[in-house]
Amino acid sequence: MSQNIVELTNITKKWGIFTALDNISLNVRKGEILTLLGPSGCGKSTLMRIAAGFESASSGEVTIGGRNMTAVPPEKRPVNMVFQRYALFPHLDVFDNVAFGLRLKGIAKSAVTEQVNAMLNLVQLQDFSNRWIGEISGGQAQRVALARALVNRPSVLLLDEPLAALDLKIRHHMLEELKRIHTETGTTFIYVTHDQDEAMILSDRVVLMNKGTIEQIGTPDEMYGAPKTLFCAKFFGETNLLDGRVQDADGSGAVLSLPVGAATVGTRGLRSGSAVHVSIRPEAINISAATGTSESSNEAVGKVEDVMFIGSRVVYKVRHAEGTLLKCQEPRAAAGIRFGVGSPVSLKWDPASVVVLAS
Known part of the structure; x- marks a missing residue:
């Protein structure tokens, strides 16, 4: 028996000549939290509204x-939706907002009281x-909306940008609450x-999602650590994006010529002379005091151009001698920030941290 609770097959949505969704197929596994992520206008909310029947x-x-x-109307689908603006009834108190749907179904008063109290708890x-x-x-108010749903x-619980109106600290707290509620209920979430x-x-x-299509699907770790496309690398976290060319390639990997020098990668299937895009995450780059100007493979020498202190971490912007700017970051040292603006530094990275991207 399939473990997929929702299956969207070849979904296309057009408004006139504009294609909002272009032949999307997607399965949602029972009990998981699946997130539709992407910039405004990419089609993620439209896809959710189609799943809901709106x-x-x-x-x-x-x-x-x-x-x-x-062809089933939304009120007859086994899903509920939580909106960005909550859509709570201001003339009802918290209890009656949560009880509203149960009363519409004609459930006995004692059962309504029991179920609402359990949900508020x-x-x-x-x-x-x-x-x-x-x-x-x-x-x-967001928790009331969750309880009512x-x-x-x-x-399946559908959540459309439910935390967008909250400030950062409350948003992080609500994310923790959503994970707890998901664990306790086992309900499938599409977010x-x-x-x-x-x-x-x-x-x-x-x-x-990007422009009405699916760019990549994976766990958060896969999306961050192994983006497959330039769009994914740009969208999913901070990174250094470099254009280069394959200098040499064989069955074990390749040597790339980048604006900051040579880099070796284990990526197979590359052709000598072909153009490439690469991504190197800032935290994958180790920074140390420069001892000279020569560079070996997977190393760049430059000067610190800017330093950003972000609580537990320090981000350095380093200008390579050829003009390229690289970002690296490290945990804040016990002695504080290690390098100031103008400091000559050496940057090194593991070949495994160099991700070759599709255009």
Whole structure:
């Protein structure tokens, strides 16, 4: 039996001559947190709304729990959706907002009370049941919206940019809460965001979207450590992107000619003389005091142009003699920042940290 709870097959969505989604196929595994990530306008919210039934696809099929839901209206699909603006009822208190869906179903009063109290306890709002929506914070309102969606016990919970209106500290706290609630309920989450940090913190798998297509799918670690395309490397975290050329290649790897010197990689299948893009993450570059001007493979010498102190880490911008700027970072040393602006430094990296990208 398939472990996929949602299957989107050949989904295309067009508005006139504009194609918002171009033949998307995607499976969502039961019990996972799958995040749709990408810039504004890439199609991620449209894809979620098609899964929920709020939008119809121009072509393609939506299957949920093994049933074809393509023509089924949203209120009859086994999903619930949490929106960015929460859509709570201001004339109802917290308890009645959460109870609203259950009462519509005609569930007995005693059962409603029991289920709502259990859900408020899950989202840690048991002491706020009599508060009006206008009397609680944004983070608490988001938890009310979660409780209202989960109390109906959906097979899939859809969350469309649910934390976008919250400040950074509350957003990180809510991400921890979402992970806890997911663990306790086992509900499948499909989460939409444009924020890479949210995707990395929360997800089991990430679907990176670009211009109505899927760019790459993988775990957060795979997306960050092994991006397959230039777009993925740029979007998923800070990195150094360099254009170069294959100097020599054989069955064991290749030697690349980069603007900062030579780099060896274990990537196979490269052709001598071909152009390449490479990504080297800042934390993969080790910085030390320069002892000379000569450079070996996987090494660059330059001068510190800028230093950024970011709490537990220090980011250095280093200008190579040929003009290329490289970023590297390290944990803040016990003695503080090790190199100041103008310091001559040597940068070295492991060949395994050089990722060759498709265009």
